[in-house]
Amino acid sequence: MPVESYHGFVDSLLRDPSEIWHHAYEQEISEAGRSVLLAIRTLGGKCDVRVLEGVFGPLHMHRAARYNFSRRPEDFRVGIREVMNSFIKPCGQDGFEVIDTSVLDLLNAVARGAPDNAVDMIEGAARFDQIEQIWSLAKAERGGNILAALKRESHRIAPSI
Secondary structure, X not given: OXXXXXXXXXXXXXXXXXXXXXXXXXHHOOHHHHHHHHHHHHOOOXXXXXXXXXXXXXXXXXXXXXXXXXXXXXXXXXXXXXXXOOOEEXXXXXXXXXXXXXXXXXXXXXXXXXXXXXXXXXXXXXXXXXXXXXXXXXXXXXXXXXXXXXXXXXXXXXXXO
């Protein structure tokens, strides 16, 4: 990056810190890691390990079938290991939470940028509160394209609801 562009780059990061996480999300973690992050997003960014594992399974299975990637029995453990201390951190005795609110900003941007992710999070939901989280994101000020995708794919998400 040219020196003269550095100030603008830093200013942009301060306005939207989720940009810091994009490269790592897209290039440095596996589908299992991405499924862990999408699952924790549907839980509001903080949860017990048993709850996270319970919602990870259906979401990861759905995503694997839809996007044709292979799954392994150890995917949850691998995904947690990939995102631990970079995207999420331990919380309490047996839980996890996002390391910083900018991780939630990233996951919101992932859903807005490719609204099929939001559809997947609903279609792969194991609990109604997950659907409520995505519905809130769709109704937010910048959620128009998520709302449009949910309407367009209503036939897919209706069974989950």
